[in-house]
Amino acid sequence: MSDQLDCLVIGGGPAGLTAAIYLARFHLSVAVIDEGSSRALQIACTRNHAGFPAGISGRDLLGRMRMQAIKYGACIIDGRVRQLDRHGAGFFAQGQDIALDARAVLIATGVTNRRPPIDEALHAEALQSGRLRYCPVCDGYEVTGQHVAVIGSDARAAKECEFLRSFTDRISLILDGRDGLAEPVAKRLASIGVRVIGGPAEQFALEANGLSLSTAAGRLCFEAVYPALGSVIHSELATALGAAVTEEGCIKVDSHQRTSVAGLYAAGDVVIGLDQISHAMGEAGVAATTIRNDLASSCPRFR
Ligand SMILES: Cc1cc2nc3c(=O)[nH]c(=O)nc-3n(C[C@H](O)[C@H](O)[C@H](O)COP(=O)(O)OP(=O)(O)OC[C@H]3O[C@@H](n4cnc5c(N)ncnc54)[C@H](O)[C@@H]3O)c2cc1C
Incomplete structure (x- = not known):
């Protein structure tokens, strides 16, 4: 040309x-x-x-x-x-x-999207099966009533939890940084029933009933996981x-x-x-x- x-x-x-x-x-x-x-x-x-x-x-x-x-x-x-x-x-x-x-x-x-530490093949498989998701606006409907985790430590991650709250009341926020949440944010999340868990989230594995991962509170399994890492x-x-x-x-x-x-x-x-x-x-x-x-x-x- x-x-x-x-x-x-x-x-x-x-x-x-x-x-x-x-x-x-x-x-x-x-x-x-x-x-x-x-x-x-x-x-x-x-x-x-x-x-x-x-x-x-x-x-x-x-x-x-x-x-x-x-x-x-x-x-x-x-x-x-x-x-x-x-x-x-x-x-x-x-x-x-x-x-x-x-x-x-x-x-x-x-x-x-910034990703949590998941290897490429598992990342693709988890996306395909709907266990890993990046866009609650797109697919919050699909996790209605499910046990959901959001990964992240900033105001954006907290907002994502709030947004998802109208789809399910079983939400955990897994912190990814060393810093905790700002107090007003932590209070707001507590008031809407979001459980905050220490991170980092790592060692991901697909299970029959969800995506499991290691946290400071031990190994947990969620039906859907939303990284909110920017x-x-x-x-x-x-x-x-x-x-x-x-x-x-x-x-x-x-x-x-x-x-x-x-x-x-x-x-x-x-x-x-x-x-x-x-x-x-x-x-x-x-x-x-x-x-x-x-x-x-x-x-x-x-x-
Ligand atoms: C898991 C997931 C699920 C989603 N689900 C939905 C959904 O259900 N509904 C919905 O509406 N949206 C959904 N989205 C969001 C949607 O995919 C994006 O909003 C959309 O793709 C944005 O389009 P775009 O053209 O702006 O960017 P992209 O689709 O990201 O395309 C940008 C392109 O530019 C190319 N590029 C970048 N730099 C260069 C360069 N220097 N030279 C040449 N090429 C370059 C890239 O390779 C890429 O192909 C989802 C996103 C994700 C990650």
């Missing part, structure tokens, strides 16, 4: 692929570069994504979206963008066997260009998904918001339409 692309999309999860479908259908030239570690690939079966009453696996959903993007002319490349630089009014992206010039760039690189936000390509980010590292955008760098847009989990497929798709639709309109305002070809 030697010509300048109208838009390069970095990341091929729900956000990046939605944008690619829209952009290709606007008759723009678009390529998606994707490293292949979408959070959606970890979803054994999503049951809250509208339009799929029987649920759909994240892998199947992404496969359908890829097909749809390719059908309208988007080019999808497996790989990682290691560097993104300004190049005239546009951008130049580089990686192994990647050198692409684009008028506009959409960053849809997502986030990665995320690594993949905003480094944007920050290297000077884009503004939140304290946590999420890319700041305006109401049309424009970053603070002209020509650079962002959508999905990498932007602050509800980390959900529907939200990622919605932001990507807005971003793609903004990209089309911004390009049109500066290029006679679009008029």
Whole structure:
């Protein structure tokens, strides 16, 4: 591909692929570069994504979206963008066997959940069987009435316990750090019946009735375990260009998904918001339409 692309999309999860479908259908030239570690690939079966009453696996959903993007002319490349630089009014992206010039760039690189110490094979098996979960908004419904553990020590982990409390009254918070909880937080959790257990949580094993783990209170088994250890936000390509980010590292955008760098847009989990497929798709639709309109305002070809 030697010509300048109208838009390069970095990341091929729900956000990046939605944008690619829209952009290709606007008759723009678009390529998606994707490293292949979408959070959606970890979803054994999503049951809250509208339009799929029987649920759909994240892998199947992404496969359908890829097909749809390719059908309208988007080019999808497996790989990682290691560097993104300004190049005239546009951008130049580089990686192994990647050198692409684009008028506009959409960053849809997502986030990665921090994991407790579980080896890769067990992690995959526990996710598949619903014993390990990362998203109470997505699947709190599935743990209704179950014996649930949340792992974490900060205000976010406490909030996750509070959120889950409307699904079950059998919740334990397993502390992962050396520090205890702040007193008001501990009081609040006690008042809603959350049991606080010393950590660290380690030596995980799948049992017939749940996921067992070692704690300071001995070995315990839960029907579902939610790590709430925060995320690594993949905003480094944007920050290297000077884009503004939140304290946590999420890319700041305006109401049309424009970053603070002209020509650079962002959508999905990498932007602050509800980390959900529907939200990622919605932001990507807005971003793609903004990209089309911004390009049109500066290029006679679009008029
Ligand atoms: C276990 C689990 C269950 C979930 N269940 C649900 C659910 O039921 N319903 C729901 O709505 N949401 C669910 N989610 C959340 C959902 O998966 C995310 O909100 C969604 O995937 C975000 O889409 P995204 O496109 O922003 O990011 P992602 O899907 O994470 O995609 C980002 C992509 O960018 C790629 N990338 C990153 N950096 C680079 C780079 N430099 N170069 C090239 N590629 C790069 C990554 O490899 C990845 O493929 C779940 C998440 C998890 C972890």
